Amino acid sequence: xxxxxxxxxxxxxxxxxxxxxxxxxxxxxxxxxxxxxxxxxxxxxxxxxxxxxxxxxxxxxxxxxxxxxxxxxxxxxxxxxxxxxxxxxxxxxxxxxxxxxxxxxxxxxxxxxxxxxxxxxxxxxxxxxxxxxxxxxxxxxxxxxxxxxxxxxxxxxxxxxxxxxxxxxxxxxxxxxxxxxxxxxxxxxxxxxxxxxxxxxxxxxxxxxxxxxxxxxxxxxxxxxxxxxxxxxxxxxxxxxxxxxxxxxxxxxxxxxxxxxxxxxxxxxxxxxxxxxxxxxxxxxxxxxxxxxxxxxxxxxxxxxxxxxxxxxxxxxxxxxxxxxxxxxxxxxxxxxxxxxxxxxxxxxxxxxxxxxxxxxxxxxxxxxxxxxxxxxxxxxxxxxxxxxxxxxxxxxxxxxxxxxxx
Numbered sequence: 001x002x003x004x005x006x007x008x009x010x011x012x013x014x015x016x017x018x019x020x021x022x023x024x025x026x027x028x029x030x031x032x033x034x035x036x037x038x039x040x041x042x043x044x045x046x047x048x049x050x051x052x053x054x055x056x057x058x059x060x061x062x063x064x065x066x067x068x069x070x071x072x073x074x075x076x077x078x079x080x081x082x083x084x085x086x087x088x089x090x091x092x093x094x095x096x097x098x099x100x101x102x103x104x105x106x107x108x109x110x111x112x113x114x115x116x117x118x119x120x121x122x123x124x125x126x127x128x129x130x131x132x133x134x135x136x137x138x139x140x141x142x143x144x145x146x147x148x149x150x151x152x153x154x155x156x157x158x159x160x161x162x163x164x165x166x167x168x169x170x171x172x173x174x175x176x177x178x179x180x181x182x183x184x185x186x187x188x189x190x191x192x193x194x195x196x197x198x199x200x201x202x203x204x205x206x207x208x209x210x211x212x213x214x215x216x217x218x219x220x221x222x223x224x225x226x227x228x229x230x231x232x233x234x235x236x237x238x239x240x241x242x243x244x245x246x247x248x249x250x251x252x253x254x255x256x257x258x259x260x261x262x263x264x265x266x267x268x269x270x271x272x273x274x275x276x277x278x279x280x281x282x283x284x285x286x287x288x289x290x291x292x293x294x295x296x297x298x299x300x301x302x303x304x305x306x307x308x309x310x311x312x313x314x315x316x317x318x319x320x321x322x323x324x325x326x327x328x329x330x331x332x333x334x335x336x337x338x339x340x341x342x343x344x345x346x347x348x349x350x351x352x353x354x355x356x357x358x359x360x361x362x363x364x365x366x367x368x369x370x371x372x373x374x375x376x377x378x379x380x381x382x383x384x385x386x387x388x389x390x391x392x393x394x395x396x397x398x399x400x401x402x403x404x405x406x407x
Contacts, residue, residue, distance in 0.1 A: 007189070008053035011196045015046035018203045031210055037081030038206045044074040045199060052181055065107050068124050072103050075131040078202075082138045085209065103127055117179045118172055125165045132158040150212065154205045157198045164194045234284055235291040238305030243313050246303045247365030250317050251358060262324035263365075264314040264331075265372040266353040269384040271310040274347055278340075282347065286340055290349060293334055298327075313369065321357035321389060328353045328387040336385075350385040352376060 022039035025031070051058065051067035076096055083092070103123065110119045136155040140148075171187040172178050178185045230242035238246065247263070254261035268274075268290065275283040287310065294312070295304060303315035314331075316324055331353070338349040354376030362368045379388035 007192050007196070008049050011192070011199075012046055012049045012053065014196065014200060015042055015049060018200065019043040019046055022203065022207070025207070030214060032085060032213055033087075034081035034083070034085030035206070035210050037077050037084060038203070041074045041078040041081065042199070042203060044070055044077060048074060055182060060111060064111055064120070065104070068107055068120065069100065069104060071124065072100065072127050072131070075128060075135070076100075079131050079135050079138070081206070082135050086138060086141065088138065099127060118169075121169060121172055121179075125169055128165055129162045132162050150205050150208045154202055154209075157201050157205075161194055161198050164191050232306040235288055235306055237291060237295070238303060240305070240307050243303065243305040243307070243315070244365055246305075247315055247368070250303070250315060251362070251365055251368070254317060254358060259318055260320040261358040261368075262316045262319045262321055262355060263368055263372050264316070264324065264328050264353055264355050265307075265369060265376045266312055266314075266328075266331075266351045267376065267380075268310040269350045269352055269380075278345065278347060282340060286338070286347065286349065289340065290335060290338055290351075293338055294331060297331055297334055313372075321355065324355050324357065325387060325389055328355050328389075332385065332387060352379040352384045353387040354379055355387060355389040 019039060019042035022035075022042060026036050026039050048067055048070040051063050051070060055063040055067070076099065080092070080096075082088075106123045107120060110116045110123075136158045139151040139154045168187045168191050171185075175185070177183070178187060181188060230239055230245075231237070232239045250261055253259075268286070271283065271286075274286060287306075291304075291306075291312075294314070298304060298314065301317055303313075305313050305315075307313055314327075316327065319327070332351055335349055335351045340347040340349075354372045354374065356368055356372035356375060358368055362371075375388040379386045382388065
């Protein structure tokens with residue numbers, strides 16, 4: 001039969017290595033709230049196994065009273081680490097103090113007044129299962145944890161250990177000869193192995209949780225920087241850099257599939273006068289409201305961005321020049337409904353639009369946008385509030401539509 005003292009010595013060695021490794025990691029690497037608790041819980045657990053292995057040569061008070069309290073303290077500290085890591089803020093200091101005092105009184109009573117190892121184990125099991133259950137539930141409820149596999153590993157490990165503890169209580173109740181933690185019977189060996197393996201798994205899982213959160217934080221920071229670099233801060237739509245990337249990608253895709261791809265470049269008529277008359281805050285508000293109007297009119301597959309100032313771009317995959325013109329006219333008419341009140345002045349809005357469809361001569365999105373921008377220039381010099389494209393018939397339709405609207 002396996003010598004449990006030898007097994008405990010092995011467990012002690014592993015726990016001290018884990019504890020020292022986690023303490024060094026805690027002090028030298030970026031860690032999150034709770035990691036220090038996990039490191040300290042391994043130190044206490046290692047001390048627990050020292051007291052258990054040395055039980056034959058230690059005073060009863062040290063080996064039984066202090067040793068069992070160390071078991072409660074280790075899992076209690078581990079639970080505090082879980083609470084800190086998952087952002088739980090409910091105070092547990094009083095509850096922990098009451099728990100430690102209660103188990104101390106119970107252990108003293110069932111050691112010196114009524115020496116009953118079965119009752120000591122029973123109450124110890126209740127406390128261990130309670131805190132193990134808190135860990136198992138708390139780690140799964142952690143809203144700040146994006147990776148769910150690792151919390152489940154921690155949770156299942158504590159549940160399994162709780163089951164083994166209950167099983168040991170049953171065996172101790174049925175077999176009085178097994179009522180000694182160092183007695184080399186199957187249940188004691190199984191529990192020792194379970195605790196040894198579980199503690200190693202849980203320690204590794206806590207390290208993984210910290211690493212996963214660090215990776216998640218780095219990913220979110222990178223995404224935030226990318227958003228700042230590719231998003232217009234005022235309107236929240238794509239900026240020139242992002243538009244160029246999206247446009248070039250869409251040109252490649254459209255050419256590969258032999259599908260049409262069109263763009264609209266537009267700006268707000270007399271926008272400088274709005275800024276000069278009403279001030280830049282009103283001008284900014286106008287840009288934001290116009291952006292929301294346009295976004296509500298386009299498809300999910302379309303791209304909308306701001307080049308700067310009052311100049312905007314729309315990218316339309318799967319869209320011919322004729323369809324693009326129809327969309328441009330709808331947007332122009334919708335924009336005419338936008339009006340802002342400034343003191344006693346009502347600011348009405350109109351836009352001029354230039355459209356273009358991708359051709360074989362366009363090597364980059366800049367070429368396509370350049371042709372659309374040239375058409376925008378023509379639209380502004382043809383009376384504004386008009387859509388201008390390559391097909392003269394389309395310009396004619398646009399002018400007729402504009403005249404009907406004005407009449």
